[in-house]
Amino acid sequence: MAYNPTAIKLPEASAFERKVTGRQTNLYLLHNSVGMQVAITNFGSYLVGALVPDKKGKLTSVIIGFDNIDGLLKQESYYGATLGRYGNRIADGKFTLEGKEYRLFVNNGPNSLHGGKHNFSYRVWEANQIDAKTVTLEYLSEDMEEGYPGNLKVKVTYQLTDDNAITITYEATTDKTTIVNLTNHAYFNLNGEGNEDILNHVVQIAADNYTPVNNTMIPTGQIAPVKGTPFDFTIPERIGKRIKADNEQLKFGNGYDHNFVLNKREEHSPVATVTGDKSSIKLEVYTDQPGMQFYTGNFMPGTNILRGRVKDKMRTAFAMETQHFPDSPNQPHFPSTVLKPEEIYKTQTIYKFSV
Numbered sequence: 001m002a003y004n005p006t007a008i009k010l011p012e013a014s015a016f017e018r019k020v021t022g023r024q025t026n027l028y029l030l031h032n033s034v035g036m037q038v039a040i041t042n043f044g045s046y047l048v049g050a051l052v053p054d055k056k057g058k059l060t061s062v063i064i065g066f067d068n069i070d071g072l073l074k075q076e077s078y079y080g081a082t083l084g085r086y087g088n089r090i091a092d093g094k095f096t097l098e099g100k101e102y103r104l105f106v107n108n109g110p111n112s113l114h115g116g117k118h119n120f121s122y123r124v125w126e127a128n129q130i131d132a133k134t135v136t137l138e139y140l141s142e143d144m145e146e147g148y149p150g151n152l153k154v155k156v157t158y159q160l161t162d163d164n165a166i167t168i169t170y171e172a173t174t175d176k177t178t179i180v181n182l183t184n185h186a187y188f189n190l191n192g193e194g195n196e197d198i199l200n201h202v203v204q205i206a207a208d209n210y211t212p213v214n215n216t217m218i219p220t221g222q223i224a225p226v227k228g229t230p231f232d233f234t235i236p237e238r239i240g241k242r243i244k245a246d247n248e249q250l251k252f253g254n255g256y257d258h259n260f261v262l263n264k265r266e267e268h269s270p271v272a273t274v275t276g277d278k279s280s281i282k283l284e285v286y287t288d289q290p291g292m293q294f295y296t297g298n299f300m301p302g303t304n305i306l307r308g309r310v311k312d313k314m315r316t317a318f319a320m321e322t323q324h325f326p327d328s329p330n331q332p333h334f335p336s337t338v339l340k341p342e343e344i345y346k347t348q349t350i351y352k353f354s355v
């Protein structure tokens with residue numbers, strides 16, 4: 001089929017002006033000198049959308065989402081949300097820290113997912129637009145909110161650069177020892193929002209290993225080589241090529257929904273590169289995090305109406321959630337997610353677009 005990206009625009013700011021739990025929500029629009037545009041809301045610190053030029057210079061909507069806040073309020077698929085206090089899963093919704101057991105809300109089979117019931121994506125954050133390219137969002141997660149210890153002060157800075165990159169900086173401090181794992185759950189379709197599935201997008205991930213899971217999507221604890229498996233994206237491959245392979249891990253995830261153990265790397269080398277087969281738009285992901293959840297939208301519900309009046313059908317977008325490994329608090333040999341009062345949590349992820 002001919003490539004025909006729908007001319008989707010970013011939402012109107014007024015469509016996000018609301019009172020949620022008595023607090024004002026807004027839309028913050030960023031733009032750079034070469035025409036890229038990004039929209040962010042302080043409801044859930046969501047990355048609402050991004051328009052980037054395709055090979056013909058036509059602005060293409062590469063992050064799927066809603067054109068008003070009502071859509072965001074009723075979905076549960078985290079379209080562009082900031083995930084916290086702990087992105088991804090914690091087994092049985094419990095962990096032990098300094099000898100004390102903590103219990104979390106169980107919202108995903110037997111496990112806790114993305115911080116529990118009223119996680120960061122449901123909170124109204126304090127926003128401050130610094131300039132045309134920068135907005136900061138702050139949130140105080142109180143001691144024992146959703147079962148996590150410590151008052152955690154969180155700050156997320158979204159910055160658009162003139163080379164078409166969205167830089168996301170996460171900072172946090174706590175007054176008691178706690179655990180923290182922050183990420184963003186943007187869903188990308190590089191052929192343009194509404195342009196069918198992402199199975200022909202080509203992906204490369206700099207990961208020689210991944211963390212296999214059990215049937216409830218909790219890591220088994222093994223760090224397994226990708227070589228010889230459908231998880232080998234060390235050389236570029238189409239998403240759809242092996243997604244239906246006879247492989248237990250793909251069955252558990254209903255496709256790719258796994259944490260990749262990112263290789264040791266130079267500071268300026270991407271951990272992942274994805275190219276839209278129709279648009280030639282390339283996404284490069286840079287991060288200082290040890291892992292990345294590559295999720296191919298296998299559980300997208302197909303019931304939400306997105307911008308462009310299309311439904312959020314299975315595999316019409318993918319996510320690259322940079323992170324510490326799922327269930328790290330219960331797996332001592334994984335890199336630690338513990339944050340102590342005397343420490344500062346600071347990490348950065350960059351999503352850079354080019355043609």
Ligand code: BGC
Pocket residue numbers: 076077078088114217257293295299321
């Ligand atoms: C998880 C998926 C989940 C999705 C939406 C991803 O991070 O790994 O299993 O369906 O988020 O919540």
